Amino acid sequence: MAKLVCVAHYEEKCKGIISKPALDYYRVGSGEEETLKRNKEAFKKLRIRPRVLRNVENIDMSVNIFGHKLEWPVGISPSAMQKMAHPEGEVASARAAGKAGSLFILSSASTTSLEEVAEKAPDTYKWFHLYIFKDRNITENLVRRAEKAGYKALVLTVDQPVFGLRRIETFELPAHLNLANFANITKDGKDLSDTSSGLAQYTADMFDATMTWKDIEWFTKFTKLPVILKGILTKEDAILALNHGCKGIIVSNHGGRQFDGVPSSIEVLPEIVDAVGKEMLVTFDSGVYLGVDAFKALALGAKMVFLGRAVLWGLGVDGQKGVEDVLSIIRNELSVSMALAGSSKIDEIRKDMVVHENYFSKL
Ligand SMILES: Cc1cc2nc3c(=O)[nH]c(=O)nc-3n(C[C@H](O)[C@H](O)[C@H](O)COP(=O)(O)O)c2cc1C
Numbered sequence: 001m002a003k004l005v006c007v008a009h010y011e012e013k014c015k016g017i018i019s020k021p022a023l024d025y026y027r028v029g030s031g032e033e034e035t036l037k038r039n040k041e042a043f044k045k046l047r048i049r050p051r052v053l054r055n056v057e058n059i060d061m062s063v064n065i066f067g068h069k070l071e072w073p074v075g076i077s078p079s080a081m082q083k084m085a086h087p088e089g090e091v092a093s094a095r096a097a098g099k100a101g102s103l104f105i106l107s108s109a110s111t112t113s114l115e116e117v118a119e120k121a122p123d124t125y126k127w128f129h130l131y132i133f134k135d136r137n138i139t140e141n142l143v144r145r146a147e148k149a150g151y152k153a154l155v156l157t158v159d160q161p162v163f164g165l166r167r168i169e170t171f172e173l174p175a176h177l178n179l180a181n182f183a184n185i186t187k188d189g190k191d192l193s194d195t196s197s198g199l200a201q202y203t204a205d206m207f208d209a210t211m212t213w214k215d216i217e218w219f220t221k222f223t224k225l226p227v228i229l230k231g232i233l234t235k236e237d238a239i240l241a242l243n244h245g246c247k248g249i250i251v252s253n254h255g256g257r258q259f260d261g262v263p264s265s266i267e268v269l270p271e272i273v274d275a276v277g278k279e280m281l282v283t284f285d286s287g288v289y290l291g292v293d294a295f296k297a298l299a300l301g302a303k304m305v306f307l308g309r310a311v312l313w314g315l316g317v318d319g320q321k322g323v324e325d326v327l328s329i330i331r332n333e334l335s336v337s338m339a340l341a342g343s344s345k346i347d348e349i350r351k352d353m354v355v356h357e358n359y360f361s362k363l
């Protein structure tokens with residue numbers, strides 16, 4: 001393949017570079033992968049109604065998130081175990097996000113510790129993601145470490161009380177890698193950085209499937225950092241998140257990796273924005289592989305849009321440089337989309353610029 005000019009080219013190239021187990025783990029969706037496919041298809045069903053003659057010579061994509069100015073509203077979702085894609089793993093992705101004036105969310109299931117990422121990517125605006133573990137001491141310890149290391153918000157994933165059913169061979173991290181945030185932490189004699197029991201078993205052993213909204217209340221009171229719930233797909237739960245002290249949500253179906261059969265994230269975004277968009281930060285992920293996808297999500301009310309696999313493909317192809325390239329491609333695509341739609345600022349991307357294909361079915 002000659003020049004790589006879109007995320008799909010990075011995915012294709014990545015297939016020949018990273019190991020098959022890593023590729024399978026990164027790519028897979030749950031079950032029949034209907035939701036995984038739907039995430040992309042639903043974007044294709046949306047049409048843009050562009051406006052012309054609006055002076056789009058200078059495109060300003062900057063946004064303000066919790067008082068922090070970002071150059072543009074596209075960031076990186078938490079993805080586990082990035083050293084399987086490249087030896088520099090999460091540090092490479094975090095540095096690339098910083099260089100691009102963007103936001104990086106570190107997965108607690110990372111192959112680099114949260115302290116090392118903070119130290120090696122000090123200028124990047126970073127949030128930390130985690131789960132509520134059965135043993136609350138583990139959660140509390142991670143929160144305090146993230147606060148101390150300078151992460152600016154906590155992303156609590158709530159769509160994974162159990163691990164989604166994914167049809168891949170048993171997955172194992174290569175022997176030289178581990179879940180670095182849990183190095184030297186043991187529970188009942190078990191090394192928590194060791195995933196050799198398999199991810200589904202690890203989740204069953206560690207994650208608290210009894211969690212309810214009461215635990216969210218506990219969690220939001222336990223930290224001064226803003227809490228963002230990741231994995232919200234209904235307006236009812238968005239309202240509950242707001243009423244339980246959360247400052248934001250990520251409308252997400254986990255990239256189709258958890259519950260096959262749920263809608264695409266973009267289908268549910270409008271009802272959620274209508275319900276809580278004025279009161280809390282509504283952000284979005286799942287299925288974003290093009291700048292025009294980000295444009296559509298912004299038009300439908302998301303304040304930030306996050307990339308999952310797109311970044312992993314860039315990381316696998318060329319480490320930090322590969323992630324920088326992927327971000328730069330999406331940024332350029334978003335900028336051109338804005339110009340062609342007649343919006344020179346983010347708040348000029350309006351809801352009536354995006355309609356479902358059925359809008360035109362009267363023809
Ligand atoms: C390899 C991989 C690992 C992931 N690890 C996590 C994780 O640790 N925590 C989490 O909340 N979501 C995780 N996700 C989900 C992403 O944060 C994100 O929701 C999803 O990838 C978005 O969909 P997309 O890949 O189509 O952009 C992971 C996704 C992938 C592909």
Ligand SMILES: CCCCCCC(=O)C(=O)O
Nearest residue numbers: 080109195199202203257
């Ligand atoms: C080792 C703990 C589980 C990591 C889960 C990562 C994830 O969310 C995924 O989709 O895979």
